[in-house]
Amino acid sequence: MPLETSSLSPRDAAIEIMDGFKVRLGIDLAGIAGNEALTVEQRRRKMVAKLLEATLAGIDEYHRAEGIELASHEDNTLITAALAEEATEIEPNISLTQHNFEIVRGYRGQEVTDYVYGLSKRLEAMQNAKTPGQLAIEIGASSLFSIGVAMAKLTWTAWRGGATFLNALRTGITTLGMKTAITIIVIVLVAFLLYLFLDNPKKVLALVFNDTAEDLVVTNWRAGVEGGLGGNLYVAHGHIENFMQDHASGDLDSPIVQIRQRFFFEPNDPDNVVFGGIYFADRNFGLRGSEGVMLFTSLTSDFAAAHLYAVPYVNDNGTNMRLMTGQKPNLETLFREMYDTRKVRVDFAEGGYRFTSTVNDARGGVVGLIGTISKT
Template sequence: MELLSNQNHLTNRQFAEQIMESIKERHGVDLYAIFSNDALSERKKARLARVRLLEALLTEANEPNSGAVDLDAADFDQDTALAQMLDTEIDIEPNLSLTRSDANYVMSLRGDGVREYLTMLTKRFENMQTAKTPGQLAIELTASGLISVGVPMAWEVIKALRAGQAVMAAIRTGISNIGMKTAIGAIVVVLVGFLLYMFLDNPKKILGMVINDTDEHLVVKNWEKGVDGKKDGDLYMAFGHMANFMQDNESGLVSPKVQIRARVNFGPDEPDNLVFAGIYFADRNVGIRGAEGVMIFSSPKVRIAHLFAVPYFEDNGTWMGFVNDGEDIEKIYKDFYARRQVSMSRTERNYKLGANVNAPRGGVVSCIASIVQ
């Protein structure tokens, strides 16, 4: 994976504006105007931007001589898939899948490398949304170090890999099986989320990625109840609000919802072994407070909490650890906040837990966390 060193001189907002200007020129969608509209909440901005951009891309793809192929899938419910991605109260981020070798690289990043990786992904997603064929999109995905965007695509790729196809061919097959319409929809969801995070002027916000390299699907129970500070579930915002949160299916569209899907192993040290990652974006509210909170990932075997903290006056930080059923989530937040570090790694109960924020100071923060079995 090649990081975009030539973009390092730009601020996050300047980088987002550069991409949005390109989108306006290519597709006629003015994301700047949507994101700058103070009459809209962040969630409404994201939803409107996603719908407008997807409509423009699909209109272009349906034009004669557009070169687009495999827009529709014969045996996949694209309308349901798009509704699940776009028609939600909270902005949902689909899972990303990576080969284990690429996931290990991402988990090794520290400092500015954390921010640069997420910046690189944003640029790659801009390239992906212009793809017209499964083959073109497969090339852009592999250039990003990704195998799929969204578990339904991943599920089709996995089936193709198990049938003996090479990775690039399997990705192309997976995209064809769900249809380009669904694939581009998932890409637009992620791209708009990244751009909105970079564009917003709020000085205390965090974009996070959590990698699940375990055999267990991870769920944050009743997370929807905690996006604005309530303590009714396993997501708790001490300050600020959760603007975007990870959610996907275990496999197909009718399978149970999870936050991050379990890994897929084809055999020991197989290069095609896959791990999955979820994305979240937390932002501050009005006032002199930052974006701080904790989420608890559960499976039948474990409960692991992840703290993210971008305080208004104190140092940024993160922490991860096991917690017990019934523990008060606000107390977990306070305990973990006191332990927070810029970079942490520890082994507990045969799980390796790691988390890194890009810097102790500054209000536009990136975080990469991981749970490895």
């Protein structure tokens, strides 16, 4: 790591991936992504449905041709909703081993950009897998541990039971269901493609990792996606296109969280796994950028941390983090305080936690961001 560098513009990188789908699967994702008669959310849902339909048909065709019986352990509710272009209220967590997390936490500048671009290409390769073994190889090659909490839990159980990582991952995918795994991957991939493709300057795709023993939530975040108040997300300018969400244990009846707590044994244990959430913020029309703050709180303790992203129209890009104590702050006031002290990278320890957050550059309108919260 980092993953491969792209010399293409963000939009051209997305078009290159989508052109591959047009050749292989006969679907015009670029046409959907560029259809301004649809809202971005409608485009996202339609892209997920079309790509998933073609992908699942390809998996079925491959297994029929090979005479292989595909194990049926599928989340039919999720698959049906995605195929029907219904709201898929999920932007699944990704996960990394502790070793790879430490590397990603240290990324700066072009490394941040390369990581975001590289994940887009790796997700494309995952989507093209036809068997659990092929998918396990592609996920392993991406430096990720899993896509989605459910896959991570199943993989980690097999891994701790003595299986090699690839065999554990294959077991996790098989137990979860190949089609369910692919559905989750397609949902994440489309979020990356829209981020790259949409031609608005002043946008940010962020990955925030939770290296703590707390399941973190952003309470009532939907209230703030267009600048409203009432929840723990405040968008000062622009809007949120995609926001992180998964189930704490992977089971559908477990609590919904933004970022799951880590799998942890002891410091530097190679079996530790860290989860990360993804969000995509874009600008509205006019002379404003994408700027906001979110408050992460624990489901089980009084822990709270604030995270700021800022891609202003004329001023420097930046980010910030803050450990919060006491009563919930006024988010508008908190935004201004954190905005005024934003930096390209922050890295500090406080109250037994370490916080980092990094944007790829102070300049430019297509921004990658990597944030981390760790218990020290």
